[in-house]
Amino acid sequence: MTIDKQSTEAQKPLHVVACIDASRSALGVCDYAAWASQRMRVPLTLLHALDEEKYPAKTDMTGSIGLGSREQLQEDLVNLDRERSKLALKHGHHLLDEAEKRVLVSGVESVTKRQRHNNLANSLVDLEPESRLFVLGLQGESSTAVGRHIGSQLETVIRSVHRPVLLVPDEFSAPRSAMLAFDGSSTAFRSIELLAGTPVFKGLPLHLVMVGADTEEHRSQLKRAEEALAPKGMQVHVAIRDGDVEQTLHAYQEEHNIDVLIMGAYGHSRIRQFLVGSTTTRMLETAKKPLVILR
Secondary structure (H helix, E strand, O other): OOOOOOOHHHHOOOEEEEEOOOOOOHHHHHHHHHHHHHHHOOOEEEEEEOOOOOOOOOOOOOOOOOOOOHHHHHHHHHHHHHHHHHHHHHHHHHHHHHHHHHHHHOOOOOEEEEEEOOOHHHHHHHHHHHEEEEEEEOOOOOOOOOOOOOOOOHHHHHHHOOOOEEEEOOOOOOOOOEEEEOOOOHHHHHHHHHHHHOOOOOOOOEEEEEEOOOOHHHHHHHHHHHHHHHHHOOOEEEEEEOOOHHHHHHHHHHHOOOOEEEEEOOOOOHHHHHHHOOHHHHHHHHOOOOEEEEO
């Protein structure tokens, strides 16, 4: 979901990376990643991260208080950690194999499977040079089943990576429309450039929604953005709405039955404050449809 400039990076196709775990979001991640991969005509990588905090290589009992049985206990714990790590590795391979079957059925032609012994955020940072889009579930495997709670690593990932992140619900529905939360800043116009250069939303209605006062300046900014997208054959709709950012965006999305909400970290506007504050968590928790975070 980015424009790749003419460089050595452009010589090798960048991948859509689907982050697979044992959560109920895994199927949705596979399906949305397959959809994005085919729309963008780029390869798909399936990634499973083995978090070192959950599956340590060994137990360190240096300095532990104990008497005669300490050595045997330490050996037993080391063996237990080793077996847990082996089982986690085997389970990860199984998840990747099943995910591969699913995306191949969807029509994806080029699939790579990768497993990394690291936390998810660090794994994605390492993969950024060869990635174009990251796809994650809104709920991870450590999320509680009661109520709506975002994946425990999700906010860390969003703040760590600089590629676009597509956050998806459990069930797939092919997107038919999208909206961009727009604030007229220079960063917002770079997001317009990104959208103009990606085939993901080609042929789909795109709404540019500004949350703020209906002023001549805001209308002019939206007009510039609309004109930048028009040559790409995109069907663009513009709107200015005043009110609370979270509520206003959700209301507009519901009113127009929009499938994908696209957001970015812009300047010092209310949207910027919204993205870096506690409202981010509330937005993610209440999201029922896919979100794209542009960094």
